[in-house]
Amino acid sequence: MTPDQIFIAAAISSWQQVVTRVGALCLSLNEEQLSVEVAPGKNRILYLWGHLTAIHDGMFSVLRLGERLHPELDAIFIRQPDRSIPLPTSAEIAESWDAIHTALLSRFTTLGPHQWLERHGNVSAEEFEQNSTRNRLAVLLGRTNHASYHFGQMMLAKLKTP
Amino acid sequence: MTPDQIFIAAAISSWQQVVTRVGALCLSLNEEQLSVEVAPGKNRILYLWGHLTAIHDGMFSVLRLGERLHPELDAIFIRQPDRSIPLPTSAEIAESWDAIHTALLSRFTTLGPHQWLERHGNVSAEEFEQNSTRNRLAVLLGRTNHASYHFGQMMLAKLKTP
Numbered sequence: 001m002t003p004d005q006i007f008i009a010a011a012i013s014s015w016q017q018v019v020t021r022v023g024a025l026c027l028s029l030n031e032e033q034l035s036v037e038v039a040p041g042k043n044r045i046l047y048l049w050g051h052l053t054a055i056h057d058g059m060f061s062v063l064r065l066g067e068r069l070h071p072e073l074d075a076i077f078i079r080q081p082d083r084s085i086p087l088p089t090s091a092e093i094a095e096s097w098d099a100i101h102t103a104l105l106s107r108f109t110t111l112g113p114h115q116w117l118e119r120h121g122n123v124s125a126e127e128f129e130q131n132s133t134r135n136r137l138a139v140l141l142g143r144t145n146h147a148s149y150h151f152g153q154m155m156l157a158k159l160k161t162p
Numbered sequence: 163m164t165p166d167q168i169f170i171a172a173a174i175s176s177w178q179q180v181v182t183r184v185g186a187l188c189l190s191l192n193e194e195q196l197s198v199e200v201a202p203g204k205n206r207i208l209y210l211w212g213h214l215t216a217i218h219d220g221m222f223s224v225l226r227l228g229e230r231l232h233p234e235l236d237a238i239f240i241r242q243p244d245r246s247i248p249l250p251t252s253a254e255i256a257e258s259w260d261a262i263h264t265a266l267l268s269r270f271t272t273l274g275p276h277q278w279l280e281r282h283g284n285v286s287a288e289e290f291e292q293n294s295t296r297n298r299l300a301v302l303l304g305r306t307n308h309a310s311y312h313f314g315q316m317m318l319a320k321l322k323t324p
Contacts, residue, residue, distance in 0.1 A: 006279055007169035010295065014303040039318045117168055133172065141176040144303075145310040152311035153318055156201045 004113035011116075011137060012108050015144045019101050022052060022151050025158065027094060033161040034090050038153040045157050046090060047082035048150045053097045054078050056104065059143060063136050064121045065107040070096050111136070166275035173278075173299060174270050177306045181263050184214060184313050187320065189256060195323035196252050200315040207319050208252060209244035210312045215259045216240050218266065221305060225298050226283045227269040232258045273298070 001009065026034065026049045034046040043051070054073035060066055073096065076085060087093075116137040119128035128134055163171065188196065188211045196208040205213070216235035222228055235258065238247060249255075278299040281290035290296055 003275060003279055004165055004169070006294070006297075007166070007173075007275075007299065010297070010299050010303060011169075011173070013295065013300070014307060018307060039321055042318070042321065113165060113169075117165055132168070133175065135168075135172070137169065137172050138175070141172060141303075141306075145176060145180060145306060148307040148310035149314035149317075152314035155311075156204070156315055156318065159201055159204065 002113070008111075008113050008116055008137070011140055011144075012105070015140055015147075016105065018144055018147045018151060019056075022049070022147060022154070023097060023101070025151070025154055026090070026097075029090075029158070029161060031090055033158075036157045036161050038157040043082045043153075045154050046087055046093065047077065048154055049090075049097070050077040050087060050093050052147055052150055053093055053100060055143065055146065057096070057100050059104060059139065060107075062121045062139050063107075065104070065111075069100055069103060108140075116140075164275075170273075170275050170278055170299070173302055173306075174267070177302055177309075178267065180306055180309045180313060181218075184211070184309060184316070185259060185263070187313070187316055188252070188259075191252075191320070191323060193252055195320075198319045198323050200319040205244045205315075207316050208249055208255065209239065210316055211252075211259070212239040212249060212255050214309055214312055215255055215262060217308065218305065219258070219262045221266060221301065222269075224283045224301050225269075227266070227273075231262050231265060270302075278302075 026045065029045065034049070035044050037044050038048065050073060053070070054077040057068050057070045057073060058078075060068045076087060088096075117132070117135045119125065120134060120136050120139045123131075123134040188207065191207065193208075196211070197206050199206050200210065212235060215232070216239040219230050219232045219235060220240075222230045238249060250258075279294070279297045281287065282296060282298050282301045285293075285296040
């Protein structure tokens with residue numbers, strides 16, 4: 001591998017590590033355990049799992065990697081806080097989670113190093129010319145941190161599971 | 163900047179973003195607020211702040227960037243759980259936090275892209291030959307995720323601050 005390729009592989013590996021941990025945690029919990037709140041009156045683990053699923057599904061658009069698989073998740077897990085509307089079942093979230101991450105990883109590997117430094121989909125070509133740090137790689141690193149952030153909260157909630 | 167340099171700059175920027183958020187949060191809290199637990203009977207915010215300070219101080223060694231500034235923190239914040247021994251004051255942690263991150267950032271910028279792909283300090287030259295992903299960059303990405311993980315927990319605890 002060239003140094004460029006090693007850099008990208010490290011970023012994808014870091015992403016994959018967090019995604020694997022979140023998936024393994026959530027799949028190990030039953031419905032009752034997934035209903036435990038991360039703090040009194042706050043998000044349930046199931047909601048956070050759906051939230052990460054929706055945000056990661058949005059990466060197809062932000063990374064300009066094709067059509068999203070589950071745009072319907074945004075209305076439930078991004079635009080509304082927990083307890084506003086009924087959530088999908090954990091089996092449904094698990095299925096979306098798996099499909100989205102399998103597809104994302106496979107598309108990630110189609111991007112060459114220089115494509116990771118191209119603009120992301122939320123920035124115009126003009127804006128990108130002013131600020132080249134708004135690239136796909138920055139999105140990947142940012143979403144990895146975001147997932148770690150919520151994973152830390154899920155792990156706390158797990159301590160309270162029956 | 164060359165692509166190599168942009169990759170590294172993105173990773174450092176991601177690190178710096180999390181470090182800045184943790185520092186801003188902790189500096190905004192008073193002693194009473196820093197004593198709020200992230201979960202009943204679990205770590206206090208102040209402990210987590212010290213824990214991240216100790217882990218990040220350890221990065222001087224792991225990244226082979228010279229002497230650590232505060233090796234004494236490990237006994238308090240890594241080898242012992244919260245409430246085992248009295249903690250330093252928040253002013254002391256704030257001072258260490260600041261000194262460590264200023265020095266780390268300045269040393270990060272002395273490393274060229276290919277140096278980020280050299281082995282980290284916890285792996286032998288022989289082991290690294292078998293597995294070249296155990297490089298400095300992987301440590302930086304891993305520590306960034308680790309900080310995000312605890313930052314998510316601190317933000318939950320902040321909801322409970324008086």
